[in-house]
Amino acid sequence: MSEAIIFTLLAAVVVIPALLVVTLKNVFHSALWLIVSLTGIGGLYVMLAADFLFAVQLLVYAGGIMVVLLFVILLSGKPEDWKVAQVNDKAVAAFLFSLFFVFIIATTLFGWQIKTTLQEPRLTTGPLGQLLMNQMVLPFEAISLVLLVSLVGALLFTVKKKS
Secondary structure (H helix, E strand, O other), X not given: OHHHHHHHHHHHHHHHHHHHHHHOOEHHHHHHHHHHHHHHHHXXXXXXXXXXXXXXXXXXXXXXXXXXXXXXXXXXXXXXXXXXXXOOOOHHHHHHHHHHHHHHHHHHHHHOOOOOOXXXXXXXXXXXXXXXXXXXXXXXXXXXXXXXXHHHHHHHXXXXXXX
């Protein structure tokens, strides 16, 4: 029973800030609510005993990507420029399409017969770390270089040239 309560609270921590992200007019506030939503997703990974995905969710998404996004917002102008209308003339059509899409997913999910089996959760971080540092070290380092080049490129785009 307590798992259901925790799941409901985490679902609220994911869904309510996500709705605020797309409805608020201030881009900076939307980014802050996105951090809360991504952290709630990390909490859902904890409930699934996916410790590596939890750490990646917090470090990469809620941490790293949101820091870059906040830097872009802060470097993009004055706070008065951050207030942009999030809803346009296609909002009603998008809402109807979303309802249709949710209806299709719900009917599909309720049509499946789901068997639940409980397994003892096991830690996956150790074996994944061994895999990344032994067999997958070359792709791991290649991705690191791609991220470094993208960070340098982002810095080059934000620096203003003196004339």
